[in-house]
Amino acid sequence: MSWWSRIRNVIRPESHLDEIREELDFHLEMEQMSGFDAREARLRLGNTTRIEEEVREMRIAAWLESVFQDVRYGLRQLRKSPALSLAIVLSLAIGLGANTAIFALVDGALLKPLPVDDPDRLVMLEWSSVGRYAPVGRVGGSPRIVEGGRMQLPTFSEAVYRAFAARQSAFASVIGFSSRTSMALSDGTGVTEVGVQYVSANFFTGLGISPILGRSFLEEEDRRGQEPAVILSHRYWTGRLGGDRDVVGRSIRVNNAPARIVGIAPPGFFGLVIGEWVDAYAPLSARSAFEPALAARPPTGGENADWWVRQAARLKPGVAASAAAVQAAGLFRGLAAETTGTELDARLNLLAEPGRRGFGSVATGDREARALWILMLLVGTLLLIICANVANLLLSRSVVQQRESAVRLALGATRSRLFRQHLIGSAILAVVGGSAGLGLGYALAQALHAMFQTGRDAGNAFDLQPDLRMLAYATVLSVVTALVFGLAPALRAARADLNDRLRAHARAVIGDRMRLPRLLVSTQLALTFTAVVAAGLLSRSLENLNSVGLGFDARNLAYATINPYQAGYAPGQVGPYLDRLKQNLEAVPGVLDVAVLDARPLQGGGRGTWVSTPEGPQIRLEDGRPNPAAEVNLSSGSADLLQTLGVRILAGRALEPSDGPKAAVAVVDQRFAGRYFGGRNPVGEHFAMFGQSMEVIGLAANARFLDLREETTPTVYLPYDPTRFLPGVIHFAIRAAIGAEQLAAEVRRVAASLDPAVPVTEVHTQTVLIDRTLRTERLLAFVAGGFGLVALVLAAIGLGGLLAYAVARRTNEIGVRMALGAARADVIRMILRDSMGMVGFGLLIGMPAAYGIARFLEASLFELEPVDPFSAMSALAVLLAVALTAAWLPARRAAGINPVAALREE
């Protein structure tokens, strides 16, 4: 019976059963033909089902037993050469572990659906308008410009959400929730900064999530004027509250307002945005209690012009998302007009976007996603290198085993059995290596994840818990790997020339039988070359990014972040508080300069606004949309900001404390002067901003504030005015001559002594902020470098091992050569030439492969051409050096062969 049909018997027993049935039917028919009537024939045949069963079970059992035999045989082989087995298992563990780790990252960040019930039927509701929709005064989330120049937005007003959820019939259910907001949570053990989300009462039930402790929200809890109920994440509960089961009913304080814990979310539920963790959920109505400063400042148009609630909906069975959205669009239009007291706008539209992958992940932009796929490619290459290496190790063993194979063949073993035995042996290696790799992969995934999240708060995390998806991936990959590296050795074991193998003194001559191992080593060298080129390109790109001229002094510069609004400060009280804290910070020994600012340089974003001058670009495009080319970066800070950062003033003067927070004066940078004043000295010129005329009092040198990679956006510096913007975080820039750790402790102490209700939520150095914006590049360079190194070591082992083996096989031949007058140098040259031949062939394949990978990396490289002669040449040099080193030992051994002894051995 063939291998395939055996497997089929186990996997698809019914087809096998059909055959047995047909056989028995035939028997029955023959009995009838020879004169028995049908009943009698059936009686004579006996219980056919029993026969079928017996035959089938017997055959499956026999197959399984022979497989077990092979497994035992495989294990025995492993024990026979423990060092070899260990080397193979270790390298497989590294390869499979690295792949599992990157898969965990890719899956967590890019593939895995939301941890909710039936994520495929979840949609997020958004709306679009032509140009700006005037009745909306404030939106949470940023508008996207979609096809036809329409603006698409994800948020609704609370009133629209409540009426829509109650009246709609197009969806099975609609839930409402806010974006995650950072808040100070005090649980009696201290104050921590956590991500909080306001949600509708049906949030958990609608998503099919049941709290593991306590209960979901009740409808009556989503009303104002009562102590808000709170559900905490499992992560917070175990991490901060020690998993105490008595926490339900306990009081906590959120932004200094009292709240009560009613439940704990199940483990692994992080919210609706992949990459972000929400640690506390509160009803929508809790917003006025937790953020009174926000509620006290409604936008123009009142509360119903404040559109901050996102909506998710569950589709009815069999209803398409687009159809449901069309059905509900009329209701939405009506409610938008009704709640804002405006005319019905027929151009408003409702859309239902797929919600399977969560709601607007900010954690993985295109750059991060591309980086993760690059990593996937790199670890895949590494695994191929390892496969080539392992295949060669197994081949060298199978040569040793040739006599045994021959004996077994002579004793009647079939070739297919030998083939199977070797493949099963490979599978055992892969499974053991894969299991070790799973553990290794989990640890590696955690480490890479920590690296990926450098300098970001704990609220940014992907779900990397090992799950069935990870296990399935590791298993499938192990099996595929076993096939890849095991096929060649197994085929070789099965394809045997009996007589040849039984000859004890079968000796190799040049080129004999070594073609496959040579090809494998060449392939390995080619892939290694590719990996080293990739590592070189990525690290050079990172180097370029690190040496970009910033325009300010990033050394000894740190930022402390606070949010007094969370402690209940009104915007009018914030100014005096900041002044006091600034003075206290300046008094700390070692602190040189302190300034207040609203957005830190290179923190990964800033505040944009539009300004206009007669010479500059138009603020609005012809279709009414804001002109992206007219946007400027707005940095507002205390008068000493530029001095603290070390930005040079080129003309005019810096802001002075005497200018006051509301003065209509500004400092602009060179790019600003270039765009709005034709490049001439702008001091004394005017521009329009926030509907008022501003006077330029100084010209500052360009600095990279928004993006390290390119800076094209002009910057305007304004005096800091706490009442100008919505309540939010405020930073202190501190230049100090003391270490970052010590500074952080001092800053926290000073702030706590001024007002313990306002915690310092972050202290980051500028270097950490820069590292944070370079996290994907650093991750790529680090991983590529590490993999390149592993690949080089493996290549050295592969090449060196093969040459050593070849020398051992050719001892006799080399002896003859030396006896005939070859010098030691000739022998060394012969072995080195042999190794360079493999390197050359490897480069022949490796060059185009490296070119391919360089093109693939192109978009991730900074100020570097993909065809970078320096990277290519250094990769070549490194590979040659490694190859020569690896070849040196076997060459020396060959040269040391004593011709007399070698010939006598024959």
Added chain:
Amino acid sequence: MPKPDNLQGALEILVLKVLHRGPNHGYAIAVSIQQISDEVLRVEAGSLYPALHRMMEAGLLKSAWRKSDVGRRARFYELTRKGRRKLEADEKKWHTVSAAVAKVLSAGSV
């Protein structure tokens, strides 16, 4: 009526012997054994088919689906080289043993 299944290993040697004359299907094997033994040995399907498949697993037989003389598709069994060797060995053994048994029995009461 004695059944060969009661004799340990007897069914196997009978099947091998019948197939020694050439490939055949299960029903024909059963009929042949019955006819050659002058209706003394009767093989039941319930013993025959499991035995055939067991022997196939052991590598003594191989099988293929072929058209039978009545036109219907049937599974034909055939000896392998291993099966042939096994038949030779078993036949020799069987003769020795049966001769010995006959000797003991014919010795009568001692």
